[in-house]
Amino acid sequence: MEGRGEEDVSVSRGRRARAARRLESSLITVVSFNEGLRRLSGRISFTEELRAQVAEVIAAVRSEGDAAVKRYTRLWDGVVLRRVRVGARSPRGISKQFREDMEAAWRRILDYHSRFAAESGIESDGEGGRWGRIVRPLDRIGIYVPGGSAPLFSTLLMAAGAARAAGVCDIVVASPPPIGEEIRAAAEVAGVTEIYAMGGAQAIAALAFGTESVRPVEKIVGPGNRYVTEAKRQVFGVVGIDMLAGPTELLVLSDGSSPAEVIAADLLAQAEHDPAAAPVLATTSSREIPAVMDELRRQLRKLPRSSIAERALGDRGMVIRCRSRRELIEVADAMAPEHLEILTRNPWEIAVRVRAAGAIFIGEFAPEVLGDYVSGPNHILPTSGTARFRGPLDASDFQRISSVQEFTRAAFRRLARVGERLARAESLEGHARSLRVRRETLGKNRRKTGRRVGR
Structure with a gap:
């Protein structure tokens, strides 16, 4: 028995060594739980050089208008624009099936956001007052739709669906030229009022400050590259923005109960977006890791955007070995991922314990x-750990909310005395006198004239 045990140990060590060599030559880094947490600590950052470049573009658009937009479009996109605004026409070459699929997605997106849109409401406070809120839609918003190798018409549908559910009238789209027929089709389905052939920082500046052709908007939403993101950061305050988006992310939590080919396919779907995408797997199953690696290699060979996906896997991809479900949850909270997939037994037990994630699948x-296109909830999500303090784009991003309050005479007099004392505790005598003067003056007017003041 002793000799057989030594043989088993030797064989086991040999297998582990071969597995280790295979993982070392893999497409994606495999790390321990502690190392994974360390690597997930990075956040979005902006260099001084980028800030200066974008500031120059914004200043040029503010002073030169359309001329600056056209100049930067020719410089960066290689397109000579005759006009910035795209003429209205129906999309060409769009199949009936594609149109029906887009309309099906649009109905679900609009339905979801309509169900959760904020509404006005006034209630009694039970002490002689009424309080609540009045909700109004923004009047005019801008959606930035990325162009490049994969124009995201789905982003247009997602943003416009939330804006429509909020009641926004004017929905403006900016996208780098040339404007694809799919984006035209999405704009038509969503009832977009204007399309502008402009991208990059110059598009954000034009939407924020306006030009001869572009009337300024009240809020700008939608993802973009680092120039777009930095431009949104710089114009915030002049207009509202949704968020500062970094590269896309996916965290898959697994315990070995789902097929390796499914996990690999989901990681590759995220990786093909962008070389800077972050596809991450955290698993408690050691046997699952080599199986997923094999599937990544096999599926990558057949992927049209394989070069992009391979770079993403190599540069920002990661497999984190975890020892328990608790560690899976810790990884999720440390990353606060844009997208979180839970592929474990009893997944809801994990879902309700995760404290920060943009969208949970x-x-x-x-x-x-499925969430990218047709499930309904928005795919414009917080990245780079910002799910720690904000959620997905939704109808409330396109609404103004005003709190309202009204009091009877008796309720005012009772609360005013409390307010006076609190104001003096902050050494703000003017605040205290404002309450006292109103309390005393309204009382005098009431006694002298008999006129009803308040309710």
Whole structure:
């Protein structure tokens, strides 16, 4: 028995060594739980050089208007624009099936956001007052739709769906030229009022400050590259923005109960977006890791955007070995990912304990890609750990909310005395006198004239 045990140990060590060599030559880095937490600590950052470049573009657009937009479009996009605004026409070459699919997605997006839009409401406070809020839509908003190798018409549908559910009238789209027929089709389905052929920082500046052709908007939403993101950061305050978006992210939590080919396919779907995308797997199953690696290699060979996906896997991809479900949850909270897939037994037990994630996809039949297009909730999500303090784009991003309050005479007099004392505790005598003067003056007017003041 002793000799057989030594043989088993030797064989086991040999297998582990071969597995280790295979993982070392893999497409994606495999790390321990502690190392994974360390690597997930990075956040979005902006260099001084980038700030200066974008500031120059914004200043040029503010002073030169359309001329600056056209100049930067020719410089960076290689397109000579005759006009910035795109003429209205129906999309060409769009199949009936594609149109029907887009309309099906649009209905779900609009339905979801309409169900959760904020509403006005006034209630009694039970002490002689009424309080509540009045909700109004923004009047005019701008959606930035990325162009490049994969124009994201789905982003247009997502943003416009939330804006429409909020009641916004004017929805403006900016996208780098040339404007694809799919984006035209999405704009038509969503009832977009204007399309502008402009991208990059110059588009954000034009939407914020206006030009001869572009009337300024009240808020700008939608993802973009680092120039777009920095431009949104710089114009915030002149207009509202949704968030500062970094590269896209996916965290898959697994315990070995789902097929390796499913996990690999989801990681690759995220990786093909951008070389800077972050596809991450955290698993408690050591046997799952080599199986997923094999699937990544096999599926990558057949992927049209394989060069992009391979760079993303190599540069920002990661597999984190975890020892328990608790560690899976710790990884999720440390990353605060844009997208979180939970592929474990009893996934809701994990979902309700995760404290920060943009969108959560629970179980084998809720892949992240479904959320990209047709499930309904928004795919414009916080990245780079910002899910720690904000959620997905929704109708409330396109609404103004005003709190309202009204009091009877008796309620005012009772609360005013409390307010006076609190104001003096902050050494703000003017605040205290404002309450006292109103309390005393309204009382005098009431006694002298008999006129009813308040309710």
